[in-house]
Amino acid sequence: MPFIIAIDGPAASGKGTIARALADRFGFHHLDTGLLYRATGAKGGDPVAAAHSLNAEDLARPDLRSAEAGQAASRIAAIPDVREALVAFQHRFAAQDPGAVLDGRDIGTVICPDAAVKLYVVASDEVRAARRAAELGADPQEMLAQLRERDLRDSQRATAPLRPAEDAVVLDTSTLSIDDAVARAVAEVLRVRGD
Numbered sequence: 337m338p339f340i341i342a343i344d345g346p347a348a349s350g351k352g353t354i355a356r357a358l359a360d361r362f363g364f365h366h367l368d369t370g371l372l373y374r375a376t377g378a379k380g381g382d383p384v385a386a387a388h389s390l391n392a393e394d395l396a397r398p399d400l401r402s403a404e405a406g407q408a409a410s411r412i413a414a415i416p417d418v419r420e421a422l423v424a425f426q427h428r429f430a431a432q433d434p435g436a437v438l439d440g441r442d443i444g445t446v447i448c449p450d451a452a453v454k455l456y457v458v459a460s461d462e463v464r465a466a467r468r469a470a471e472l473g474a475d476p477q478e479m480l481a482q483l484r485e486r487d488l489r490d491s492q493r494a495t496a497p498l499r500p501a502e503d504a505v506v507l508d509t510s511t512l513s514i515d516d517a518v519a520r521a522v523a524e525v526l527r528v529r530g531d
């Protein structure tokens with residue numbers, strides 16, 4: 337049985353940074369599921385058809401990390417048929433040996449409810465906006481408004497809303513360095529594995 341680590345949380349909380357580090361540390365595969373929604377939104381046209389026809393080229397587009405792509409992703413991510421179209425790929429990815437780390441919004445709740453480790457990564461709105469603004473070279477106030485709008489949409493949608501799984505461990509990175517946040521996540525994995 338592959339070892340699955342599910343990492344969820346609001347925008348720019350540090351999910352991807354922790355997911356990459358865990359995959360590296362344990363030799364697991366890593367999937368940034370947000371990229372699937374960003375690529376679907378960026379493809380244009382009918383979002384359900386776009387989700388069904390995603391290919392490697394779509395996922396390699398250089399503009400997927402932009403704030404605009406994030407907003408478009410959040411809009412199409414509320415469509416149940418779009419989410420359904422992306423489930424099989426995520427399940428196949430999670431089934432790889434020796435293990436996989438998936439980060440997103442609904443990994444611990446919907447995609448991999450039996451994951452061995454579930455982390456729900458949070459940080460204050462202001463910290464998240466400052467980090468993402470620095471990353472994209474954008475204005476922190478504008479970023480704050482955008483992140484809040486996206487989190488609200490992601491939390492309030494009817495299908496697979498953003499929320500912690502009941503058995504998720506909440507990790508607040510507001511005052512943690514990247515190294516400290518990763519160390520806490522590694523400790524949780526080691527605790528579950530019984531190492």
Ligand SMILES: Nc1ncnc2c1ncn2[C@@H]1O[C@H](COP(=O)(O)OP(=O)(O)O)[C@@H](O)[C@H]1O
Binds near residue numbers: 345348354509
């Ligand atoms: N603990 C941390 N301290 C400082 N910066 C961080 C920390 N975690 C992540 N970052 C930075 O914040 C930004 C958003 O992190 P990222 O991992 O992409 O978040 P998410 O995947 O949740 O959107 C990135 O620029 C990343 O380098």
Ligand SMILES: Nc1ccn([C@@H]2O[C@H](COP(=O)(O)OP(=O)(O)O)[C@@H](O)[C@H]2O)c(=O)n1
Binds near residue numbers: 369374
């Ligand atoms: N598993 C997932 C991953 C992302 N998403 C959607 O895709 C958008 C972009 O996700 P992302 O993880 O790339 O965003 P960031 O947290 O990196 O800013 C989110 O705002 C969600 O609307 C989702 O609905 N479910």
